[in-house]
Amino acid sequence: MKLIKVGFTIVILVLTTLWGVGAVYFGDSDTGVVQLWISAMFGLLGLAALICLGLPRWRKRLLLGHSMAFIIILAWWLGISPSNQRNWQMDAGKLAYASFVGDTVTVHNIRNFDYRSEFDFQPAYYSKTFDLNKFQGIDLFSVYWMGPAIAHTILSFDFGGNDHLAVSIEARKEQGEGYSTIKGFFRQYELIYFVADERDVIRLRTNYRKDPPEQVYRYRLQGSMENGRRLFLEYMRKINELNEQPAFYNTLLDNCTTAIWLRTLSNQGHLPFSWKILLSGYLPEYLYQSQRLDTRMPFQELQRQARINSQAQAADQSPDFSMRIRESNQ
Known part of the structure; x- marks a missing residue:
């Protein structure tokens, strides 16, 4: 049961990290320097949380930090609105x-x-x-x-x-x-x-x-x-x-x-x-x-x-x- 829980946590960590990196990197338009840095930091946070799953002292802190960062990114991403007013091909x-x-x-x-x-x-x-x-x-x-x-x-x-x-x-x-x-x-x-x-x-x-x-x-x-x-x-x-x-x-x-x-x-x-x-x-x-x-x-x-x-x-x-x-x- 413990192995299943760990495996599920790893899958969720990998998926949310990859999605969050992509969401920030692409953003609402062209990728800028700020987006690049934020996406890189979120990716590193996800990697650190993954590595520290076997370290009880750091596991809860990093998982909490990763979860909070992911929720912030998701809320921002959901606020991106489509438009008919762009410079279309x-x-x-x-x-x-x-x-x-x-x-x-x-x-x-x-x-x-x-x-x-x-x-x-x-x-x-x-x-x-x-x-x-x-x-x-x-x-x-x-x-x-x-x-x-x-x-x-x-x-x-x-x-x-x-x-x-x-x-x-x-x-x-x-x-x-x-x-x-x-x-x-x-x-x-x-x-x-x-x-x-x-x-x-x-x-x-x-x-x-x-x-x-x-x-x-x-x-x-x-x-x-x-x-x-x-x-x-x-x-x-x-x-x-x-x-x-x-x-x-x-x-x-x-x-x-x-x-x-x-x-x-x-x-x-x-x-x-x-x-x-x-x-x-x-x-x-x-x-x-x-x-x-x-x-x-x-x-x-x-x-x-x-x-x-x-x-x-x-x-x-x-x-x-x-x-x-x-x-x-x-």
């Missing part, structure tokens, strides 16, 4: 929003950039009205660039013909800011729902991202139209909410895939949480196993047919891009 400069009249939803600031390369583009936005009575389903796009375990997930809502509205949930970055998985744990990025034309958000990944190249797969989700419409409306409510109350992106808890699962909680019969949602590259397999994809063929064959890079590269700037990437690649 050009691609994240505008937030989408929606207005509702009866069975129609008008979506504003739909992104539709004209790309010459990944970072060379002409910004463009438009508004469009969608009739909920014409809703036909949802496609899931899985984007891979670093092996099978991790993928970026995008949902696209189908209103018939070439009317598809894609939503990509991402970290909203400031000018000169890159993405870091570690920083994403520490309130460094605001959350953004990129509401975009598929010629923008899908074509960017299939045609223009080269370092590394990205492989894009499209899967048609199986489910009731009512649940699909409800999920679409939940998305629209969320993008309106983010206009009024910005929120932080979180690498683990509120990212491109976990946020989708959270939105689906509005539907009865939603999928239970799974580790395959955290390791998002396996999400299509989880959906297949849960009868939410076409199961008339083995998953490996469905996945092979789902890859759309060649269709997207052939369609490129075509106005019927959405229809052409849905052409069979058999």
